[in-house]
Amino acid sequence: MNNNNKEIIDFGEINVPQSWNEVSLRKFQDLKKVYNHNEDDYDIRKIISVLTNKSEEEINEYPIEFLEIIMDKLKFLTEETPKESKNSIIINDEEYSINYKNKLRVGEYVSFEMVLKNDADNYAAMLGILCRKKDEKYDSKFENEVLENRIKMFEEQPITKILPLVNFFIERYMTYMIPMQLSMEVENAIDQSARTIQTLRQNGVLSKYSTKRHLKTLRKLKKSIKNI
Structure with a gap:
């Protein structure tokens, strides 16, 4: 066959990373989604698509x-x-550093929980909320004017530079955030129990003395939970 008659197909420029240093946090997060979806039998086209910004349809055309x-x-x-x-x-x-010594404020906690529920691999968004400059507060102004660009900044960092921070975050989440979440759930249960006791008292099921005794016990329990 005459080579001059072969159809030449131009696949365009393809940038392929050749080390972890060339992989951003954003791409690392996307890779985790591919692996998490099916760790033992993942589609290599999805991996290449994430790392080269080429669609799977384009990749299907490659020799x-x-x-x-x-x-x-x-x-x-x-x-x-x-x-x-x-x-x-x-x-x-x-x-930028993660302040893990002080308890989260309500705004931080709610925003963090929303990200976690929507995408547990979105480390950039979690860091955007929890990893800030010294004396930088997470308030409505930060959320409206700073957070979006801060997340993009973290997304663009090479994984070799930012992964130690992600590792620290994961370790602290496992040892701090989960117990804190559990304590908040226990506090909510205690508050619900207190409301139930008050209702029983109003309906004449519990005596005044018994109501005070139960509520006092719940208050002590709630106080001990806060000290965890």
């Missing part, structure tokens, strides 16, 4: 030989990502 070249460049995916853990990160000469 096998071309796909093999891309896969060869992606061998770094089998390498371990950073395991170290750090509480802060410097971006553009600004330091």
Whole structure:
């Protein structure tokens, strides 16, 4: 067959990362979604799509030989990502850190919970809420004017730079956020019990003395929960 008669197909420019240093937090999050969906039998086209910004339809048109070249460049995916853990990160000469010593304020907690429920792998959004500059408060002004750009900033960071911060966040979430969430749920249950006792008292089921005794016990329990 005459090579001059072959149809030449231009697949355009394809940027393929060749190390974890070239993978942003955003792409790392998207990779986790692919792996989490089916860890043992994932579609390699989805991996390539995430890392090259090419659609699966475009990838389907690539010749096998071309796909093999891309896969060869992606061998770094089998390498371990950073395991170290750090509480802060410097971006553009600004330091951002996670304040884990003080309890979360209501606004932080509600925003964090919303992100967690919608997408448990959205580390950039969680860091945008919890990882801030010194003395920077999470309030309505921050949420409306700063948060969106802050999330984008974290999304763009190379995973080798920001993963130690993510590791720290995950460790602290497991040891701090979950117990805090449980304590809040217990507090809500205590409040509900107190309302039930008051209702029983109003309906004449409990005596005045018995009501006071039960409420006093609940108040002590709630106080001990807050000290956890």
